[in-house]
Amino acid sequence: MLRRAGAGAAPGGRRPGVGAWVAGALVLAFLLLFLLLPVGKVFVTAFVEGDGTPTLGHFAAFFQQGLMREAFFNSLLVAGLSALFAALIAVPLAYFTVRFQFRGALLIQTLGVLPLIMPPFVGAVAMQLIFGRSGSVNLLLGEWFGWNLPIMEGLAGVVFVEAIHYFPFILMNLTVALRSIDGAMEEAALNLGCRGWRLFWRIIFPLAAPGFVAGASLVFVKVFDDLGTPLVLGQTNLLAPQAYLRITQVGLEDPLGYVISVIMIVFSIAAMALSAKLLAGRDYATTQKGGGALQRRRLSPLGAVAAYGWIALVLLVVLSPHLGVLLLSFAKVWSFSPLPDAYTLAHYATVFQDSGGMIRNTLLYCGLAAGLDVVLGVTIAYLMLRTTLPARRWLDWIATASLAVPGIVLAIGYLRLYKGVMLPGTDVLLTGSWLLIMLAYAVRRLPYALRSCVAALQQLHASLEEAAENLGATPLRTIRRVVVPLMAGGILAGFVTSFITAAVELSATILLTSAESQAPMSYGIYLYMQSVAGRGPGAALGVLAVVVVAVGTYLSHVVVERTQGRLAPAGKGSGSSNA
């Protein structure tokens, strides 16, 4: 049933068929109902006077402020630098693990995704405990050497935390892209005498560029729109915090907050369009898939030491927040000391009492939301790259715009638009059901799944589909048996990213939760983190969330590895593995 929307699309004809129109209309209807209309209902404040007459005066008010120009420049700088540092972390990790025979490659790829699963508050709190002014590292440095490392101060601190948090976007997409490169390309290059760095820069990296750009542009836009990290680090002079501070001020409806949000949306779409432009006019597709991927090589002993050393160092830094949360969840009192004073299991006892329902809810909502996301993602990618449907790029842009919509704005929009609407056939309010929470997750995480699906389809040569059709397969069958299985890696990467980031979404969750029985884990973490009596139970629930999501991620990686081996003969099974 979920698949129908994806399967209804017509394959690469010159004129879009009925199927493509229907699929496009369905996607548009979804985006209209659950993104455009609700958000529009809130954002209208930015464009009208108090009495409802339209005006652009609020935008003028924005541009006349020096602080806003400063915030815009800072946001740009932080987003750019974060993407750069994230790439420095992710590219070697992806390259080493895919191209060389590497012990524990699967483990490294799973661990590499963990930073994304840091629930809000928890990650920044843990980073403060480890790297902050009175964190373990600085206390020890101060004790031993008498100096401190102010790595969490200022905009540099924001870049540091963001790069560590979001590099998995690049890692995941690049890994998938590297895996789907045709090994023959590399062999041809080798035969022509191209080796080492030259081989990487001239052949492999360019062929994997769609994956890299998909990841890097996501990091850029995500950091540009992120407000949690700057706020926890006390950095207010960035666009997202400026919008948030104005929107959430008690009792004051300030249109400027919405003006900033609108500007952020426009900019995010522009950034995405630019990244699409970078890839435009080139062909990244290779015909051979699966079986003949890049050869795995042995590392020289010296290279092995260097590679393992680098990976160990990177993992140590990026996993330190998790270590911090783990310590916090066992700590009785942890205050101004490198390690907690004493340890206890009490926090886990507290949490286990009432988290069973929350775990189930998280799995249910996020599973459904991520499933919906990949269906929408595949459909939009297909319509965009394989049909000539008019205005098809708009679907991509609209979906991407949701990255820049603050969760609280989307949630208020839902409550406002669906005020008093009952679920069809029942007397339950739509706003009182968990359906809206799930839909909010799906909308907010759609861009992640979409980028992965687009990258996967870009690497797939249309001749494969043409071959299938020439052999008499119907369009629908071609999509089901050829396109989707060959995109499996990208689809799965999209599913996993959507799933794990939805599992830790907070701002829309708090507003849309209307009963404790339907609360997901992120709500529980928020609840326990609010206590002056200590954050132990919150940390314990955070650890639990990380474990639950990590197990899910690991399992899906295992599925991908297996499918990769089986792909050529079987060509089935991977597409449905994520349902």
Place this chain on the structure above:
Amino acid sequence: MFKRAMAALALAAAAVAQAGTVTVVTSFPKELTQAYKTAFEKANPGIKLEILNKNTVQGIAYVRELPAGQRPEVFWASAPDAFEVLAGLKLLDDVAGLVNKAAPTKVGNYPINDPQGRYLGQALAGYGLMWNTRYLAANKLPAPRQWADLVKPVYFGHVATSSPSRSGTTHLTVETLLQGEGWAKGWTQLLQIAGNCAAVTERSFGVPDGVNNGQFGIGLVIDFFGLAGKYSGFPVEFAYPDVTAVVPANIALVAGAKNADEARKFIAYTVSQEGQQLLYDPKISRLPILPPEAMGGKAPQGYPNAFEIAKRAKVHFDSERSESRYNVVSAMFDQTITFRLKELQAATKAIHAADAALAHKPNPKAAALLKEARELAYTPVVDAAKAADKEFLAVFAASKKDAAVNKRVTALEDHWNSGARANYERAKGLAEQALALAK
């Protein structure tokens, strides 16, 4: 088919509100709500309490966006301004009849219950200083007692506060300081304290949390943040300075709720003697609205008495004046302190350095430079006369939805922001010159 399946799923999972369920929207931590839920359900079998924890802003939005008949029953939070917003939207029902007659009508000069009966005071809280004893010992700092202590150079980079635009209680503290010391002197002190701050946190909870884990040495916090941390085993202490205000945290009945009768019972319970005694729980540590003698002899030894603190306090809080300049104070604080903290810190650091050098080796020319630097850095952008000007205040009270108003306000804010930045940078330069002369 998709929709029908989803509807069935939703029906299965949606919480069907049973008769007798009281839904409480609150920003209070789980320890507090759990204690009240357990005790109230035990005392009133048949009524179920459903706690919905949302921060104050989200709580308001949640109540506002639901249709009548589907709203939660009770709103329970600290900031009085949140209740004013709800009352302004006609979302509160009269609860004057539920007042506990044993409670005094005022604490100090502040009415415990809303005079119009739209919400009730449920617990009292005073503002004060909280510090981490390990942090102070490691940095060899004395424990502070008064706000004025926090301007001292030794505390540079060790203090933290929230912003009045983010937290109603911080706004009350700032306003208390302004009323206690007068506009000009109060702002000078505020700016000096802020110059010593390591951070202005976005949430009021960020301050006690940072002091608890040792990220900050001293925090300006509401009393139960400090007391609950202390009684939960953290190495922190709390003290009320002389200039403080004691104000109530409130509870109200939401208009258009399903089970109003049961909700009234719950509200009455929270202000009853039995309900007030729950506040003594170490993990809650709030001050009752009843004087200790009316608490049935349950008051723990040495527990602070809100009414004594209020009596001792020098400030007679004028809530009308506070209301009239609410937006101006918030905007001034954010534009000249929150958003310009980096520059203010740099200026303060330079001033402290020059000050220390001058104490060592006096130099009249340097002293004059330093005096000028201080004036530049610590003079508020709006003077006392303007702050009392009705026309000026009206600009900030008008709806910002109006583009012309918004433009005027943002132009002023921009003027303050860039003015403060220039002043701080010049002050830093002057202080550095003074330091060079005194060396």
